[in-house]
Amino acid sequence: MSDVNSILVKARQGDMLTAGELVTLLSITDQTELQSLYDCAYFLKEQYVGRIAYFRGIIECSNLCIKDCYYCGIRRSNQDVERFQMEEDEIFKEAIWAYEAEYGSCVIQSGERQDEGYIAMIERVVGRISKYTNGELGITLSLGEQTEETYRRWKNAGALRYLLRIETTNAALYARIHPADHSLEVRKECLAALRRCGYQVGTGVMMGLPGQTKLDLANDILFLKEIDIDMVGMGPYIPHSDTPMGKDAPPYTDKQKKEALTLGLKMIAVTRIVLKDINIAAATALQALEYTGREQGLRCGANVIMPNVTETDYRPKYQLYDNKPCLDENSSMCRGCLSNRITGIGETIGFKERGDSPRFKRRTAE
Numbered sequence: 485m486s487d488v489n490s491i492l493v494k495a496r497q498g499d500m501l502t503a504g505e506l507v508t509l510l511s512i513t514d515q516t517e518l519q520s521l522y523d524c525a526y527f528l529k530e531q532y533v534g535r536i537a538y539f540r541g542i543i544e545c546s547n548l549c550i551k552d553c554y555y556c557g558i559r560r561s562n563q564d565v566e567r568f569q570m571e572e573d574e575i576f577k578e579a580i581w582a583y584e585a586e587y588g589s590c591v592i593q594s595g596e597r598q599d600e601g602y603i604a605m606i607e608r609v610v611g612r613i614s615k616y617t618n619g620e621l622g623i624t625l626s627l628g629e630q631t632e633e634t635y636r637r638w639k640n641a642g643a644l645r646y647l648l649r650i651e652t653t654n655a656a657l658y659a660r661i662h663p664a665d666h667s668l669e670v671r672k673e674c675l676a677a678l679r680r681c682g683y684q685v686g687t688g689v690m691m692g693l694p695g696q697t698k699l700d701l702a703n704d705i706l707f708l709k710e711i712d713i714d715m716v717g718m719g720p721y722i723p724h725s726d727t728p729m730g731k732d733a734p735p736y737t738d739k740q741k742k743e744a745l746t747l748g749l750k751m752i753a754v755t756r757i758v759l760k761d762i763n764i765a766a767a768t769a770l771q772a773l774e775y776t777g778r779e780q781g782l783r784c785g786a787n788v789i790m791p792n793v794t795e796t797d798y799r800p801k802y803q804l805y806d807n808k809p810c811l812d813e814n815s816s817m818c819r820g821c822l823s824n825r826i827t828g829i830g831e832t833i834g835f836k837e838r839g840d841s842p843r844f845k846r847r848t849a850e
Contacts, residue, residue, distance in 0.1 A: 487508055488508060488509065488512060488514075488517045488520065488521070489517075489520065491505045491508060491509060492509075492520055492521065492524045495524055495528070495757045496524060496527065496528070498760075501757070501758060503699065503702045503703060503706060504702075506701075506702035506705060506706070506754055506758070507698045507699055507702045509521055509750065509753075509754050509757075510698045510701055510702060510747075510750050510751070510754060511698055512750065518746070518750075521750065521753050521754075522749070522753050522783060522784045522785075524753070524757060525752070525753035525754070525756040525757055525784055525785035526783060526784065526785060528756055528757060528760055528785070529756055529785045529786075529787060531760075532760045532761040532842060533761060533763070533787045533842055534787075534832075535830065535831055535832060536787065536831065536832045536833070536834045536839075537782055537786075537787055537788065537789050537826050537831045537832070537833055537834065538588055538589065538763070538787065538788050538789070538833075538834040538837060538838075538839030539587040539588065539589070539789055539790075539791055539819075539822075539833065539834070539835070540587070540588075540589045540590065540591045540622075540624060540765075540788060540789070540790045540791075541578070541579075541581075541582030541585070541587045541589070541590045541591065541790070541791055541792075541793035542590075542591045542593055542790045542791065542792050542793060542794065543570075543575055543578045543579060543582075543590055543591065543592050543593065543793055543794055544593050544594065544792070544794045544798060544799070544802040545569070545570040545574075545575050545592055545593070545594045545794075546568065546569040546570060546594035546595055546597070546602075547565060547567055547568055547594070547595050547801050547802050548567055548568075548569055548594070548595050548597060549594075549595025549596050549597070550595075550596055550597060550598065551595070551596045551628065551666065552662075552663050552666075553661065553662055553663075553666065554660075554661050554662065554663070554727060554728040554729045555661055555690070555693075555721065555723075555724065555727055555729045555730065555805075556724065556727060556804050557724035557726060557727060557803045557804045557805060557806075558595050558802065558803075558804060559727060562726050562727070564726050565726070565801060566801050567801070568798055568801050570798070572605055572608060572609050572612075574795070575592065575609045576609055576612050576613060576616075578590075578793050578794065578795070579592070579609075579613045579621065579623075580613070580616060580617075581793055582621065582793050583613075583616075583617050583620070583621045585793075585819055586835040586836045587621075587791075587793075587835070588621070588622055588834055588835070588836060588837040588838045588839050589621060589622030589623070589624055589645075589838055589839065590613070590621060590622070590623060590624070590793070591624040591625075591626055591647070591790060592606070592609075592610070592623065592624070592625050592626070592627070593625075593626040593627070594626075594627055594628075595628075596627065596628030596629065597627075597628075598629075598630060598631075598634075603630070603634050603637065603638075606625070606627065606638060606641075607637050607638055607641045608641075610623055610625075610638055610641040610642050610643050611641040611642055613642065614641065614642025615642075619642065620836075620838075621838075622644050622645065622838035622839070622840070623642055623643045623644055623645070624643070624644065624645035624646065624647060624686075625638055625643050625645070625646050625647070626646070626647040626648070628648065629648070629670060629671065629674045630674070631677075632677040632680065632681065635674075635677055635678055635681045635683070636681045639681045639682060639683060643683070644683065644684060644838070644840070645683055645684040645685075645686060645714075645715065645841075646678045646683045646684075646685060646686065647686035647687070647688070647715070647717050648671065648674055648675060648678065648685075648686070648687055649687055649688045649689065649690070649717065649718070650668070650671050650672070650675070650687045650688070650689060650704075650707075651688075651689055651690045651693075652689055652690065652693065652696065652700060652704060653668070653689075653700075653703055653704050653707045654696070654700045654703070655668050657693060657695060657696060657700065660695065661693060661729065675687055675711060676711075679711075684714040684715060684840060684841050684844040685711075685713060685714050685715070686713065686714060686715035686716060686717055686763075687708065687711075687713055687716065687717075688716045688717040688718030688719070688765075689701070689704045689718045689751075690718065690719065690720070690721045691718065691719070691720050691721060691744075691747050691748055691751050692720050692721040692743075692744050692747055692748075693721050694721075694729070701751060702754075705751075705754060705755055705758050705759075706758075708755065708758075708759060709758055709759055712843070712847065713759070713762060713843075714762055714763065714841035714843050714844040714847075715762055715763035715764070715765070715788070715841050716755055716759070716762060716763070716764045716765065717764075717765040717767060717788075717790075718748075718751060718752075718755075718765075718767065719748065719767035719768075719769035719770065720744040720745065720747060720748040720767075720769055720770070720773060721744070721805075722736070722744070722769055722772055722773070722805035722806060722807070723736075723805065723806060724803065724804065724805045724806050725806055730805075730806070735806070735807075736773075741773045741774065742773075742774075744773050745770060745773040745774050745777055745780070748767070748769070748770055748773070748777075748781070749770075749780055749781060749784045750784075752764055752766070752781050752784045752785050752786050753784045753785050755785070756784075756785030756786075757785075759843070761841075761842040761843045761846065762841055762842070762843045763787060763788050763839065763841045763842075763843075764785060764786045764787060764788065765781075765786060765788040765789070765790055766778040766779075766780075766781025766782050766786035766788065766789055767781070767790075768790060768792070768808070769805065769808075772805065772807050772808060776825070778822075778825075779825055779826065779828075779829050782826065782829065782831055783829060787839075788839065789822060789826065791818040791819060791822050792818055793818070
């Protein structure tokens with residue numbers, strides 16, 4: 485029995501895997517072994533969360549940002565971005581569209597701001613959405629680092645989940661992709677504060693960063709387990725031409741796209757194997773690498789899809805990486821297209837279901 489097969493047998497039995505064993509799985513190149521990895525992850529997905537995909541309608545409400553991350557297209561110093569901030573009524577309208585389209589949840593996402601005007605606006609709109617939908621629409625926020633008081637205000641208004649990607653747990657790598665005033669320890673403390681506030685807490689990493697190793701990624705997954713995360717949203721690194729990290733990088737070749745997609749799928753699979761009963765998103769960035777990337781993510785263990793419900797006028801202004809897909813598809817087109825593609829691979833769509841994290845429900849019931 486090969487090392488890969490023996491590791492996958494352990495995984496199916498529920499045994500803990502070491503960092504070295506995770507590196508072995510993330511290093512697979514043989515197609516037969518790769519399919520065995522994906523099959524194992526899908527088996528565990530069926531066992532713990534079912535063959536169902538939950539829709540989270542993303543509302544990209546602003547590209548104003550106080551952060552200056554070296555990889556991000558809406559970083560503060562990018563002068564080539566046309567900035568925008570949706571009105572409160574616009575955010576509310578798009579959330580209600582998602583609700584009436586039978587999405588179980590919406591995600592309010594933006595560049596990072598910490599001013600009181602913005603904090604209060606989010607608090608109001610979350611409260612309006614929650615009241616209008618009688619709490620039936622799950623509200624996820626992805627609005628960056630905030631104080632615990634701010635997180636608590638938004639939670640009390642009706643937000644249920646919060647996604648704050650850590651990007652990497654390697655402190656040296658984190659420092660290379662962020663300015664000096666960005667702190668990995670602050671990011672970790674924010675995740676702890678979110679847990680204290682009672683959110684379903686999500687985080688994730690970026691795969692394929694320059695200088696990143698398979699051991700880095702294995703340690704990232706073990707960190708997710710250590711903090712007992714409820715949901716994961718992670719994506720492959722795709723350069724943006726208006727950033728320090730991407731300005732001199734040529735567009736990905738077909739070979740590079742394939743390699744980035746494969747690494748992304750392996751990370752989904754290994755994360756499912758290690759954490760089992762969490763929610764894992766098939767990121768939109770997977771589709772930027774290959775049209776069927778998100779469906780492949782579902783087949784490798786993901787169980788959440790995040791269709792864009794932002795008005796098409798705003799979408800070109802919210803590009804964190806180059807060649808973002810679905811910029812010209814309206815919300816109805818996205819719903820129909822994704823629904824057909826997902827049911828076409830044998831998955832059920834959890835319309836009208838919030839799809840709360842089984843891990844969160846188990847922890848809060850104990």
